[in-house]
Amino acid sequence: MKISEMNNEQASEALIRISEPIQHICEDDDLVTLLEEVQKHDPKTPLVKAIGKFLPKVVLYALKKHRADLYEVIGALSMQPTAKVGEMNFTETVRLVRDSYDDILRDFFTSSGPAAKTSES
Numbered sequence: 001m002k003i004s005e006m007n008n009e010q011a012s013e014a015l016i017r018i019s020e021p022i023q024h025i026c027e028d029d030d031l032v033t034l035l036e037e038v039q040k041h042d043p044k045t046p047l048v049k050a051i052g053k054f055l056p057k058v059v060l061y062a063l064k065k066h067r068a069d070l071y072e073v074i075g076a077l078s079m080q081p082t083a084k085v086g087e088m089n090f091t092e093t094v095r096l097v098r099d100s101y102d103d104i105l106r107d108f109f110t111s112s113g114p115a116a117k118t119s120e121s
Contacts, residue, residue, distance in 0.1 A: 001077060002102040010079065015108065017076035021069030022109055028065065034058050
């Protein structure tokens with residue numbers, strides 16, 4: 001379910017559950033290095049080939065090291081206990097993740113960082 005479709009109680013609970021796993025994933029230096037590799041791909045290489053090269057590495061790493069974090073995020077968005085996520089149908093899980101992403105969720109995490117300092121005249 002999209003955060004924007006949840007009531008305040010549901011959204012609050014989901015954001016509480018999602019915050020720590022997102023922090024674990026974002027602070028993983030090895031994962032950041034993998035994602036930086038993606039950004040440095042040769043522009044002459046077709047994007048499809050670049051994605052085909054790096055996406056399996058990122059997914060494999062994320063599922064091995066951050067499976068519990070990913071399951072917690074999925075559980076929060078589906079309003080289910082994390083323990084049930086492993087039993088969910090894979091196709092339904094992919095659909096749920098895709099359908100749960102919205103600007104509110106994106107903006108909550110991307111605008112949560114420290115504000116840039118500005119000089120005052």
